[in-house]
């Protein structure tokens with residue numbers, strides 16, 4: 001059983017979606033598994049990406065696109081339709097830990113490794129999040145052409161950008177716009 005804290009799989013879902021970004025070099029970092037392995041290791045889940053193989057890349061890209069759709073759904077019903085499809089297709093069956101240790105939480109990828117684990121766990125984590133919080137705090141970066149997604153964990157819930165660079169880029173572009181207007 002995975003020992004990840006609740007919420008961790010949500011970060012993995014964000015990381016997978018953001019492996020495609022027009023501002024990154026290359027724009028699609030799922031041209032191999034290096035980026036995913038590095039990112040997942042940084043998030044404390046090295047085994048999950050290490051157990052994927054190059055044969056999984058087409059499936060990983062498809063899962064990425066469909067998870068991106070959840071962040072862009074804009075409504076709980078839209079997100080639910082996408083997530084239900086993903087959960088059904090991956091035969092995700094949430095399991096409770098039986099070892100009596102640690103916090104009780106649902107494990108969506110019990111006894112699975114590599115891509116099959118990801119295909120169940122990432123939609124499972126998003127579904128659990130949406131069930132509790134809705135979709136209001138699932139966002140996409142407002143600094144075009146960036147399309148990175150995020151979970152807004154700010155207190156007021158008004159986050160618009162994926163990262164500091166995009167916040168700065170948007171501020172600079174707004175400043176240039178104001179100067180031109182004068």
Ligand SMILES: [Zn+2]
Pocket residue numbers: 141142143146147148161162163166
């Ligand atoms: Zn961004």
